[in-house]
Ligand code: HEM
Ligand code: SF4
């Protein structure tokens with residue numbers, strides 16, 4: 001039996017590596033991209049050594065942005081498949097969670113249905129980010145090598161690229177807040193940021209189904 | 219009134235003197251060409267090619283006919299390339315649409331916005347390139363290099379409205395023999411500083427019949443770019459609001475009471 005202050009592994013080393021290295025890429029590409037987006041962000045340009053530099057950094061990090069998840073996928077294909085399987089597993093508990101979530105978000109007391117290792121909101125996140133990343137990479141590659149594609153496809157790529165980084169960054173705001181400063185989230189933040197482990201008592205409360213699976217029913 | 223030039227296609231003999239003069243003046247390297255079943259040597263614009271002669275070949279009444287077109291930037295009066303450029307690198311100088319290489323970031327947005335698909339990417343310098351109407355020569359009182367090189371008078375440089383009058387007069391004279399003759403560029407794409415005298419419909423010359431900024435580019439510029447980013451402000455504001463309301467209501471905390479840590 002696991003004691004309540006004992007720790008269990010929530011995020012593997014590989015997951016933590018991909019998560020944080022990709023986060024760094026995201027922000028570097030966001031800020032260099034903003035310089036290319038509009039004259040509003042000219043004040044950011046000196047950070048990259050001008051708009052030229054922002055263009056260079058954006059393309060350089062694009063390589064890492066594509067390579068990092070591919071390496072993760074190559075090294076641990078099975079954990080990616082497991083992750084995706086879990087993300088796409090939706091039952092009543094997931095839908096009830098999402099319906100009650102707005103109240104929790106504001107700060108009312110709600111009794112959430114038991115959740116797996118990742119809750120319903122995190123499942124949405126787990127589907128959304130790889131999807132947006134894929135389309136960012138796809139549209140970005142078309143924009144980079146624009147001369148080699150039909151003009152209409154390039155024009156479409158601009159819209160896709162912008163929609164993806166806008167939706168993604170909007171989601172990053174929620175995700176970053178919910179994963180750190182939202183009441184009750186500190187534990188999972190330190191798991192992702194630290195050694196990947198959470199206290200069993202916390203897991204029991206927040207991810208009951210997963211706790212029961214790992215620790216066994218009491 | 220601003221400057222422009224007139225391309226009278228009916229006077230062009232396809233000698234390509236202007237193409238060479240342009241390469242020369244702009245110090246652009248020659249690019250290898252191959253035989254593609256036509257007399258046209260340069261197939262398209264490139265990062266190093268600002269102008270070329272289209273050899274549009276047709277068989278008419280058992281006779282081979284060429285419809286030559288000197289192609290280059292049209293120098294639009296209301297240029298789409300200038301409007302989409304986030305770096306404000308493109309400006310109009312006395313009718314010429316010119317790019318400031320110092321400001322251009324090489325994002326290539328202008329290329330696909332242009333209704334004539336003129337600007338092309340030069341990988342080596344990471345800039346988009348195109349004809350500048352030789353603005354720096356004109357500023358010194360010289361003719362554009364291509365106009366100066368033209369031996370038949372097919373290219374004429376001057377005030378746009380004077381050229382337009384000349385073009386219309388020429389078209390009137392052509393009408394008897396060529397009923398489809400017309401001026402191109404007076405109102406096409408909102409009017410261009412480069413005007414053409416055509417003996418037939420534009421498509422015969424490889425020119426778009428109805429040059430327009432695509433709906434995708436318009437949607438991107440008018441809706442996605444100005445309104446999209448507000449979504450980020452919305453979720454950021456929502457998160458800040460939740461940070462305070464959860465702490466004010468303290469209910470979020472009570473729900474997690476069983477854990478000693480309220481992270
Ligand atoms: C593999 C991934 C990506 C590739 C290949 C890529 C490529 C590009 C390219 C080629 C451009 C045009 C400007 C330039 O040439 O630098 C661009 C613009 C931009 N990118 Fe990316 N990108 C990628 C990922 C991202 C990510 C992750 C973000 C943000 C989180 C982002 C944000 C932007 C923004 C804001 C612009 C300006 C768009 C506009 O002006 O409408 N990109 N990207
Ligand atoms: S023809 Fe194209 S590149 Fe030239 S001014 Fe018009 S929009 Fe710009």
Ligand code: SF4
Pocket residue numbers: 302303304305306307308317321322323324325326327328329345346
């Ligand atoms: S390639 Fe240069 S000129 Fe064209 S839109 Fe981008 S910054 Fe402007």
Ligand code: SF4
Pocket residue numbers: 239240241243244268269290348349350351352362363364365
């Ligand atoms: S005006 Fe100058 S840059 Fe333009 S095609 Fe003629 S020679 Fe080339």
